[in-house]
Amino acid sequence: MAELLKTNHVSKMFGGLKAVSDFDVYINQGELIGLIGPNGAGKTTAFNLLTGVYQPTSGTITFDGKSLLGMKPYQITQHGIARTFQNIRLFSELSVLDNVKIAYHSHVKYGLLEAVFRMGRYFQEEQEVTEKSLELLKIFKLADKAYETAKNLPYGAQRRLEIARALAAQPKLLLLDEPAAGMNPQETQELMEMIRWIRSQFGLTILLIEHDMSLVMGICERIYVLEYGQIIAHGVPEEIKHNPDVIRAYLGGEA
Amino acid sequence: MDFASQFVQQLINGISLGSIYALIALGYTMIYGIIKLINFAHGDIYMVGAYIGFFAITMIHVSIVPALLISMVVTGLLGMLVERLAYKPLRQAPRISVLITAIGVSFFLEYTSMYFVSPTPRTFPAVFDNVSLHFGSFMVNGQQLLIFGITFILMVVLTYIVQKTKIGKAMRAVSFDVETAQLMGIDADRVISITFGIGSALAAAAGVLVGVYYNSIDPLMGIMPGLKAFVAAVLGGIGILPGAMAGGLILGVIEALVSGFISSTFRDAAAFAILILVLLFKPSGLLGKNTREKV
Amino acid sequence: MNTIRKNDLLLIGLGIVVFAVLQGMMTEGLIGAFWKLNIFIICINIILSASLNLINGYTGQFSLGHAGFMAVGAYVGVVLTTNFHWPFLLALVAGGAAAALLGCLIGLPTLRLNGDYLAIATLGLGEIIRIVIMNIQYVGGAAGFTGIPHLTTFPWVFFVMLFTLIVVKNFVNSTHGRACIAIRENEIAAEAMGVNTTKYKVIAFTIGAAFAGVAGGLFAHCFYIINPSSFTFMQSFNYLIMVVMGGLGSLTGSIAGAFVVTFISAALASWPEFRMIIYALALILLMFYRPQGLFGYIELTQIGIIQRLKLKGGHK
Numbered sequence: 001m002a003e004l005l006k007t008n009h010v011s012k013m014f015g016g017l018k019a020v021s022d023f024d025v026y027i028n029q030g031e032l033i034g035l036i037g038p039n040g041a042g043k044t045t046a047f048n049l050l051t052g053v054y055q056p057t058s059g060t061i062t063f064d065g066k067s068l069l070g071m072k073p074y075q076i077t078q079h080g081i082a083r084t085f086q087n088i089r090l091f092s093e094l095s096v097l098d099n100v101k102i103a104y105h106s107h108v109k110y111g112l113l114e115a116v117f118r119m120g121r122y123f124q125e126e127q128e129v130t131e132k133s134l135e136l137l138k139i140f141k142l143a144d145k146a147y148e149t150a151k152n153l154p155y156g157a158q159r160r161l162e163i164a165r166a167l168a169a170q171p172k173l174l175l176l177d178e179p180a181a182g183m184n185p186q187e188t189q190e191l192m193e194m195i196r197w198i199r200s201q202f203g204l205t206i207l208l209i210e211h212d213m214s215l216v217m218g219i220c221e222r223i224y225v226l227e228y229g230q231i232i233a234h235g236v237p238e239e240i241k242h243n244p245d246v247i248r249a250y251l252g253g254e255a
Numbered sequence: 256m257d258f259a260s261q262f263v264q265q266l267i268n269g270i271s272l273g274s275i276y277a278l279i280a281l282g283y284t285m286i287y288g289i290i291k292l293i294n295f296a297h298g299d300i301y302m303v304g305a306y307i308g309f310f311a312i313t314m315i316h317v318s319i320v321p322a323l324l325i326s327m328v329v330t331g332l333l334g335m336l337v338e339r340l341a342y343k344p345l346r347q348a349p350r351i352s353v354l355i356t357a358i359g360v361s362f363f364l365e366y367t368s369m370y371f372v373s374p375t376p377r378t379f380p381a382v383f384d385n386v387s388l389h390f391g392s393f394m395v396n397g398q399q400l401l402i403f404g405i406t407f408i409l410m411v412v413l414t415y416i417v418q419k420t421k422i423g424k425a426m427r428a429v430s431f432d433v434e435t436a437q438l439m440g441i442d443a444d445r446v447i448s449i450t451f452g453i454g455s456a457l458a459a460a461a462g463v464l465v466g467v468y469y470n471s472i473d474p475l476m477g478i479m480p481g482l483k484a485f486v487a488a489v490l491g492g493i494g495i496l497p498g499a500m501a502g503g504l505i506l507g508v509i510e511a512l513v514s515g516f517i518s519s520t521f522r523d524a525a526a527f528a529i530l531i532l533v534l535l536f537k538p539s540g541l542l543g544k545n546t547r548e549k550v
Numbered sequence: 551m552n553t554i555r556k557n558d559l560l561l562i563g564l565g566i567v568v569f570a571v572l573q574g575m576m577t578e579g580l581i582g583a584f585w586k587l588n589i590f591i592i593c594i595n596i597i598l599s600a601s602l603n604l605i606n607g608y609t610g611q612f613s614l615g616h617a618g619f620m621a622v623g624a625y626v627g628v629v630l631t632t633n634f635h636w637p638f639l640l641a642l643v644a645g646g647a648a649a650a651l652l653g654c655l656i657g658l659p660t661l662r663l664n665g666d667y668l669a670i671a672t673l674g675l676g677e678i679i680r681i682v683i684m685n686i687q688y689v690g691g692a693a694g695f696t697g698i699p700h701l702t703t704f705p706w707v708f709f710v711m712l713f714t715l716i717v718v719k720n721f722v723n724s725t726h727g728r729a730c731i732a733i734r735e736n737e738i739a740a741e742a743m744g745v746n747t748t749k750y751k752v753i754a755f756t757i758g759a760a761f762a763g764v765a766g767g768l769f770a771h772c773f774y775i776i777n778p779s780s781f782t783f784m785q786s787f788n789y790l791i792m793v794v795m796g797g798l799g800s801l802t803g804s805i806a807g808a809f810v811v812t813f814i815s816a817a818l819a820s821w822p823e824f825r826m827i828i829y830a831l832a833l834i835l836l837m838f839y840r841p842q843g844l845f846g847y848i849e850l851t852q853i854g855i856i857q858r859l860k861l862k863g864g865h866k
Contacts, residue, residue, distance in 0.1 A: 359837065
């Protein structure tokens with residue numbers, strides 16, 4: 001399996017505080033990896049480092065053979081990493097369909113003049129974008145809500161829309177930041193199946209942050225455990241479950 | 256006059272003008288800090304303050320200090336009234352609607368005043384004999400001393416109110432987080448109202464002092480100083496009281512130096528240019544803290 | 551030929567009908583000189599409010615410097631027609647280009663600022679532009695530029711307005727416009743979806759400035775003299791009022807806002823002492839009862855009944 005993402009001793013300091021230190025992970029093509037850890041362990045900071053929201057204080061990040069250092073978030077997205085957000089960040093006043101269409105932005109080729117005078121590739125590409133977006137919405141059971149305003153969707157549907165929107169950016173690597181947060185067990189179960197399904201359907205590689213242990217243990221092939229900004233364990237779910245450090249980190253105490 | 260003494264002279268003029276900007280800027284910054292509104296009507300409150308001072312002196316024949324106090328009280332109440340009538344109903348509205356309302360209030364104050372007091376400028380009566388103190392080759396006149404004195408007293412009083420009193424603590428709490436402050440039992444509406452009162456009273460003081468300093472007042476006199484004071488507030492870091500004081504003084508000094516040494520036509524441009532430079536290098540203002548949205 | 555193109559042609563057709571009616575009334579003398587000038591001003595204000603809406607309403611960047619860009623277009627235009635005898639069209643384009651260039655240069659550094667900081671910075675830049683013009687003796691300084699040929703005619707203002715509306719409408723309904731709207735909705739998410747937010751802010755700002763410049767050129771050639779006091783920040787406030795009154799992010803709103811503001815102002819011209827007071831009260835009351843403006847984020851074509859008629863027609 002080819003290596004898709006590799007980080008090397010990535011650290012991030014905020015003032016004097018080390019939010020993430022010596023973060024070393026690798027992700028192979030097609031894998032589904034989990035990143036877990038207690039609250040405040042630095043999971044979201046790690047995501048923000050991978051997506052260019054923060055620049056690492058030191059270390060290197062290589063994706064698909066290229067260094068991501070110094071790249072802006074939009075450039076990283078264009079290179080094939082898309083993400084969802086822990087605190088949902090939809091384009092809340094826009095329709096569900098427009099939310100998805102926006103994510104196709106970097107794949108649309110017609111220029112400003114073609115747009116303004118509606119010539120050339122404009123009509124054909126617009127039609128393609130709309131059709132593809134509607135297809136995606138169908139997969140995420142949102143097709144009947146395509147023309148509703150995003151903020152009016154129920155919570156679970158908003159989370160699904162975030163994933164649909166991230167997929168519209170046509171990433172190679174999808175980063176999901178607590179996709180099941182706030183979902184009930186049944187919704188979580190459906191989400192697990194959906195994540196598995198989209199991975200095989202779109203040939204994706206997925207890295208997900210999650211609190212819900214059952215979800216992570218159920219679908220991830222390998223798991224990294226973060227505590228106080230450092231990776232304390234790494235392995236297949238079965239190993240992680242019995243790792244004394246992980247148990248200590250999660251349950252506290254002197255194990 | 257040699258360069259050094261001319262420089263000092265412009266510095267004195269600049270601090271006088273800057274004190275006035277600072278007084279107006281304090282109101283701007285307090286109101287912004289508490290409800291995130293650029294209160295474009297604040298310059299017009301200052302104008303109304305100047306007129307109330309004017310009428311107190313010419314019609315009830317009081318001296319400058321009582322006139323200043325009368326103006327501060329009446330204008331403070333006017334500020335609270337404006338807040339109650341125009342801004343309070345919009346507490347939940349989009350911020351831009353409140354901003355447009357503030358522009359509406361500004362027009363309303365300007366042109367209603369114009370209707371009642373006529374658009375022609377009035378000559379502010381001389382409140383005391385022209386005294387001036389000479390220090391070597393430069394001088395400080397009585398009006399300037401009055402401005403320094405009053406501004407200093409008001410700033411001390413304001414700092415005391417904000418730092419030491421119960422209402423001051425409530426103001427700081429509300430400006431930090433309205434909802435949490437309310438959960439802690441603070442009546443946010445009352446605090447906002449009092450903030451408008453205090454801010455407007457400070458603007459009124461500035462208005463009366465400007466009347467004394469320049470001898471002339473008119474219904475549109477608030478537009479430019481209002482804008483400048485806002486620039487001063489942003490320059491110092493909006494929402495921060497010492498920032499407004501410092502911003503006002505810096506702006507006043509820069510303007511005096513530019514008009515003294517370059518050309519008075521570039522005075523306003525210099526103020527804005529400084530503002531933009533500061534914003535580009537330190538977007539939160541000189542004394543502001545950089546904050547970043549959490550992702 | 552698809553629905554979108556059909557609607558475009560319909561809109562242009564409608565525009566031509568409105569134009570023919572108004573032009574006819576003007577030639578027949580049914581519209582006097584006072585209202586004729588005000589119709590010109592309405593068209594020019596529509597250009598300004600639509601272009602400002604692109605920046606403030608669609609892209610969500612709070613700019614208060616529109617009058618400054620208008621001034622650049624106006625002065626470049628009048629210098630070229632009066633002193634260099636350029637054809638009107640070229641002078642307008644050059645004025646727009648100069649404003650666009652300035653918009654781009656100003657936008658690059660300042661658009662990093664957020665919200666109110668951007669507002670005050672653009673307001674300051676607008677004022678700086680005005681003060682600089684005031685100090686250029688070549689264009690008459692504070693006294694103003696005189697001897698401008700009266701080149702602005704009704705066809706000019708009307709068709710430039712129509713062109714502006716079409717360009718803005720097509721822009722916001724494209725992937726580029728969606729990128730701008732995404733910035734307004736959530737800048738961090740927009741960036742994460744692959745939108746180069748800096749680039750699109752500057753693009754919106756530049757297009758907005760370009761049209762403000764063209765509008766300035768049209769405005770200047772309505773009169774014999776222009777001076778810098780026509781381009782103060784109070785003017786920028788006026789355009790902002792039009793945009794917000796009409797509704798942010800709505801072109802129909804920009805048209806309505808420009809129309810209502812100009813119309814109220816003209817209709818009250820006979821009561822100068824009450825004009826601004828009534829205007830101020832109208833503004834405050836509108837914000838009380840419709841804080842989102844007349845058409846907040848909604849176009850006329852999306853309103854219930856029209857939408858339903860379309861659905862009946864078999865289109866989505």
